[in-house]
Amino acid sequence: MYISLDWLSDFTKLPKLTAQEIGEKITLHTAEVEGVEDLESKYANMVIGRIVELKKHPDADRLNLTMVDIGESKPVQIVCGGQNLQVDMLVPIGLPGAKVDVHGSGDIFELAKVKIRGAESHGMICAGEEIWMEPDNEPNSKKDVKIKDLSHLNEKPGTPLAKALGKSGSIIDIDNKSLTHRPDLWNHYGFARECSTIFKQELKPYEPKAAKPDSTEAKPKATIKDDKVCPQFSMAIMTGIEIAESPQWMKSRLEAAGMNPHNNIVDITNYVMLELGQPMHAYDRKVVGSDELIIRTAKDGEILVTLDESEYKLNKEDPIVCDKKNEPLGIAGIKGGLKSGITDETTEIIVEAANWDPIIVRKCSTRIGLRTDASQRFEKGLDPSMTETAVNRAIELIKELSPNAKLISKVETFGKWKPGKKTIKVSPEKICKKIGVEISEKEMTRILKSLEFGVKKSGKQLEVDVPSHRATGDVDIPDDIVEEIARIHGYDQVPALVPSFPINLPVKNEERFHKHDARRILAHNLGFTEDFNYSFYGEDRLEACGLDETKHLKILNYLSEDQTHMRTSMTPNLLASIAKNAREFEHIKLFEIGRTYEENGAYMPDEKKVLAAAISSKSKDEIFYEIKGALEAFLQNFQTGNYKLVPSKDAPSYAHPKKCMTILSRGKQIGHVFAVHPGVLKHFDIAHQVGMFELHFNALVEHGRNTVKFEEPSKFPAMNLDVSVLMEEEKTVAAIESAIRKTDKEKSIQNIELFDIYRGKEIPENQKAMAFTIQLRHKDRTLTDKEFQETQEAIFLALEKLGGKIRGRN
Amino acid sequence: MDDKLKKLESAALKALKEASSPDELKNLEKKFLGKSGEITGILKGLASLSIEEKKSIGKAANDLKKTLAAKFKNCCNKIEMEHLNKTLESDEIDLSAPGRKHHIGHIHPIAQTQEEVERIFGQMGFTVIDGPEVESEYYNFEGLNIPAHHPARDMQDTFFIDKAADKKEGRLVLRTHTSPNQVRTMEKYGAPLRIIVPGRTFRNEATDASHEHTFDQVEGLMIDENISISHLKGVMQEFLSRLFDKEMKVRFRPGYFPFVEPGIELDMSCIFCESKGCKVCKKTGWIEFMGCGMVHPNVLKAGGIDSEKYQGWAFGFGLTRLVMMRYGINDIRHLTGGDLRILNQF
Known part of the structure; x- marks a missing residue:
């Protein structure tokens, strides 16, 4: 809303401050001033000019040399790039000293007498956007610009531009939003009342003469x-x-x-x-x-x-x-x-x-x-x-x-309305206690009376009568009076104090720490980058991932078709992120910690915090193992207690049915690790494999984190035993490891590591060659060659019993 | 015999000093210490001597052998090193070639700043709380003194969930601010309270460079018997100074939010121009930072807190906006765009 200072002066005396300064006071005490226009100074050193001569600049293709009549004895030379200039045109001239908004960019520039490519220029001919009028050009355009044609004004050259445009006085632009609660301020008299209080001046009463009827022949x-x-x-x-x-x-x-x-x-x-x-x-x-x-x-x-x-x-x-x-x-x-x-x-x-x-x-x-x-x-x-x-x-x-x-x-x-009386009792002590500064009762009374409240002392309390212009919901309770006192007295008078701290510690929120920990592990240890996606997606992504539509919360007034459903899984949006980045990056590792929202029949839906991570790689190596390794490293680093990965019986719809494991914590399912279903990838236009895991973060934290249990390193050397065994395809690594472990009567097997699986040339069909390194070490002594031989023999026998053929052994 | 040993020693040391190549050294070693070398010769000659002489000369010769062996070793190391250094001279590489890439991941700038905010408020004794993002109209509006048809509801264009309303709680909405947790936390913990609530919020408005329907906010709430506006100023000044790592000033001016009374707008000193006035702060030296104020008695009442005994303040600022300001990000959509070229910068 625009408030004219000139109009305010009808009702109260304004101090000798600039419009800018008055605006600032209003901002600090009443409502936010978005801008102040002091029109006369804004248009200072700007006049109407008439082009009397027009020719090309000898050293610049796009510039003209003009001679302009600015009402002085002789025309002045001005260099101008305007493409619509014509002789006899009336134009706005910014003389040296004028401040213009160059190219409408918002940067205010003070003009001076300058030489442009060797030609003197006595100011500039302005475009509309440069002098806060209807723009003539696109924002910040510098090519083929036009200037403002003011020929229709019919003014004499030299006429101040402010006068020619009818711009005078100062206008204050109030942010309407800051008046939401102040029906009394949507007008000049209301602001006059505020100003009279801020500047401690009289306010003229608003009392039009009661109209005397010339007759009463009409009966409205x-x-x-x-x-x-x-x-x-x-x-x-x-x-x-x-x-x-x-x-x-x-x-x-x-x-x-x-x-x-x-x-x-x-x-x-x-x-x-x-x-x-x-x-x-x-x-x-x-x-x-x-x-x-x-x-x-x-x-x-x-x-x-x-x-x-x-x-x-x-x-x-x-x-x-x-x-x-x-x-x-x-x-x-x-x-x-x-x-x-x-x-x-x-x-x-x-x-x-x-x-x-x-x-x-x-x-x-x-x-x-x-x-x-x-x-x-x-x-x-x-x-x-x-x-x-x-x-x-x-x-x-x-x-x-x-x-x-x-x-x-x-x-x-x-109408039925009758003037009533609204009185609020408030104690000056309480007012000071809320604001945190001492204010005298006298000052409180001055402020309230100046705002046309009635004030009466009653014991330790003030009885404040609310004037009708503030009684329609704005001022109801003692706290509203606190606000009147605080804002007029001035928030700048309030000291900055740090409250004393209580002895008792704040309630812990462990989950937050864990969340930030998880971020650091994934980003800084494991190389994943954190992504923030929207909490919703559209039916298209929902269907592509095979999600159950009925479990979704739907948005009634959605903004676009791809933002209609609240996510029940992080997967669709993460896949979209991967697709988006695939053009620039061959190897992508993303994670997101966010919420999923699931319809559960009750009023409040199930809101879960979920951690999801995804790897997309150009490599042909099985992606499942890469994401599984990342998950295991994460869980280990996060010091997750005993968890178990088991092949999933009911893989999520977006997972490859045979490349998916369920993460169990104390028998409870807390997530999945999987390769994304190739059909889903196709829908997202992702050419590479993608491996993902999704973890229910609340459950993970609930599961608890282990503390490290220190183990003294052994003084005795380790011996490595490499075994390469030919096995039927259906024999799993887990089965082989278990068979090897069973031979370990002396508890000397420290570690079993699969380092290669080979299929193809020289390997019969439906078989695979698997190579393990088994680390042997006895905790009390150095293993003897004999013991090593015996262990090796036992392992070989066990593997053969499992149907394997030890390679390199007859 | 002694004499002979001494001469041998000085001759050996002299030769060592002059030796300059590993080959030369090897020959010298052979000459003095080798199987048919000079010291071995002396030791072999001991057989013809008396027992006394055998003892003394034998010892002296053995000592000399040890000493010379050590000297030879030293010298050998030195010469080898010199020789190696010479060969290294020609072993040049292109130092300007890049180091091998080590891939590291990146934490989202909003999460980074959020953690910092939590840390600073944590140091000031605030507890970090969170609450549902799908919220009831009651907690999002009514509980905060914003009844139906209140103009303030216009200020917060709301996403509604397509689901039947609850008689008491109203419809389900996506929370338009983190403020619902004011009442939720009061109900749960009572007074005194000192909390912040960072989290995701939603507004139903079209996106452009400076508007996003999804963004993060941080709510703050402090309630005790004597908490005043001056403490709000103190805490925020301290918070901002720690966050920006320089002394920051805050300015209060009247504002309107239905859940506080008095309502206050907080401006912070412009971080871009040291309050001298620039384009960002529109020449005022101040940047609008957040809305705040003293908790409205109706809100305390909704949270079951005695407004005669307790008082306090609440604030809410845009975490997303803060992140944009900190890093000079000019388009809010960059923060939810999932573009690795952007995320990898943090």
Whole structure:
């Protein structure tokens, strides 16, 4: 919202500060100022110029040399790249000293007299975007630029640009969001009240002369069918209206506040809204046909065409104002209807200012998608006591701008609302305790009174009467009074204190530590990079992975088709990440720690923390073993207690059915490690194998982490025994290892490591050659050659018994 | 005989000093210490001597043999090293060639910063808490003093889950902020409280360079009998100073959030221009950092805490925004894009 400082000065004295400084004070004490426009200084050193001569720059293809009349005795030379220059064109000139927004980039640059490719330039000819007007070029374009043609202004060369454009005074732009809770600030008078308090100045009362009727021949009447919809409705009837353009002062103020002028009557209703904050409406009395208005909610399907000629279909909750025949005239609190609007032919009017229920207006405005200056104000909850004041102020202005106008009725007010009294008791001690700074009672009283609160001492407490303009929900409880004191006294007065620390320690959150640990292990020890994906995916990915749609939570108001379902698995989005990176990287290792969400029939779904990791590799080596190794290294590094990997009976739908193992912790399933199903990979357009594991992180942490158990290293040397054995395909490594272990009566086998599996040339079909290194070491002595021989013999026999053929042995 | 040994010693040492190649040395070793070398010769000659002489000369000759052997060894090492050094001169490699790549992984910048935030608040005695991301309307709104049709609901465009509403808790939503955990934690632990809640939040808004429907926030809550606005200033100033590793200032100004009263906007001193004024801080020297304020009595009430006895503050800042600011990331979508060229930089 735009606030004109000039307008504020009607009601309070502003200190001798720059607009910028006033803006800063308002930011610190009342509401966020997004920008300050001091128009005169902004457009300083800018004038209208007329091009009198135009030729090419001798040393630059794209530049022109112009001679420009800037109202001085002689034209000046300016170098300009504008491609639309013409002799006699009126253009905006930035003279040396002018500050312009170069190429509309936001960088402000102060112009000086310079030489451009050897030619002197006395300032510059500006494009629209460089002087905060309608842009002439794309942002930051530097080629084939155009400059602003102001020929239509018909001004003399040398006229200050601010004057030519009607820019004067300073305007403060308030962030509307910071006024959500302040219905009293959607106008100039409200800000004048704040400024008077901040700057400790008097505030002029807002008291338009009570309008004296010229006659009372008209009897205005409002029939309110629903008191909740309309607590207050004020109206009056005027005749002898002459529709005309508003005077310049009024037009300038409306424009400063960002509104377009229309005609004197419409402008006055807008002016009162901007000044007092009470939206108003004027009806053409002859079109309405009587002085009685009916306020009701619409019938389902009732149609109304608004002033801007848009058609709205209403429903039974929407508030409307109707004529005596019950025909709708306007959507209450939002927009007037086209039929009864003010036209050039209007001579008699019904002036209206009403108070509407904020929630009803808000719902209607949201539903029909029409937000207006009026609805924006009503939905905050306006002060019902303003309606009559507003009508009186409008009548005052109408008589001024249309001197032959006659008021032919009293100003009548209808509605059930009655002024009430809201008193809040608050102790000054408590106020100081909440803010954390000592503030005197005197200062508190000054602040509150200046904001038009009533203040009375009652024992140790202050009895604060809330003024009607703050009583519509904004100020209700003692804490609201704390805010008034704190913000006006100034948050800069509050010291920065670190609270004393309690002796008792905070509640531990182990899971967090574990989570960060897991990240470090995966990233820094195992080389995985962490990915953050969205928590949702679309049906396409869901189906590609064969997930059960019914277990998903669906988003009602999703943003796009690929973000419709909350993920029940991390896999789909991780696979998408792999696919995305496959063009740049041959070997990809990603992990993600995030949540999955699963429908479980109850109100709150199952939310699990899941750790998922994926490896995609160009290599033809079986990926399952690589991811299995990564999982084992992770679990070992994470010091996971006894866990078990067993072949999965029911592999997830996106896993290769034969390359999937279940991770068991104390008999409970906590995850899977698997090669991704080739069909799924195909869908994601991934050409390489992908191995993944998914771990239920909460369960993993619950499972517990081991502490290291130290073991004294043996003093005796180890001996390595290499065995290569030919086996049937179906014999597993686990079976062979187990057979070898069984021979170990002396407990001398330290380690069994498979170092090669070979198939192909020289190996019979359906067989494989497996090579193991077995490390032997006795804990109490050095093994003798004889013992070594015996162990080897025992192992060979065991393997042969298993159906193997020891290679290199007859 | 003694004389002979001495002469032998000096001759050997002289020859050693002059020796310059391993071959030369080998010959000398053979000459003096070899099987038919000079010392061996002397030792062989002992047979013709008296027992006394045998003893003394034998010892002296053996000692000399040991001494010379050690000297020869030293000299041999030295000469070998010199010789090796000479050959190394020609063993040059291209030092500018890259080292062999060792692949390491990377932790997401949001996770890194989150851990740092947790560590700093942890040092100040805060507990890290988390709560559900799929949340009820009650905890996300009503419990926080944001009733239905409150304009503040507009400020937080909400994702709804397609599921029947609960009579008490309302519809299911994706939490629009981490604030639902204020009431959840109050209900669970009561007062006093000192917590932060980092986590993922969602807003139903179209994405562009500065808007994302999925982002991370950090909620903070501190409640005790005497916790005031001045403590909020102190804690945040300390937190930011530790995070940015330099002295930071904060500025408060009025703001509006239904779950706090007074409501405050916190600005921090601009980290890009040392508060001198730049493009980022729009020449103000301040950067908008977060919303905060004193917990509204209605929220304390919803959490079952006696608002007459206890008071405190709450804050919420955008972790994602903080990460963008820290690393100069200009497009928020980079952080959920899964692009390794980006992730590998952290």
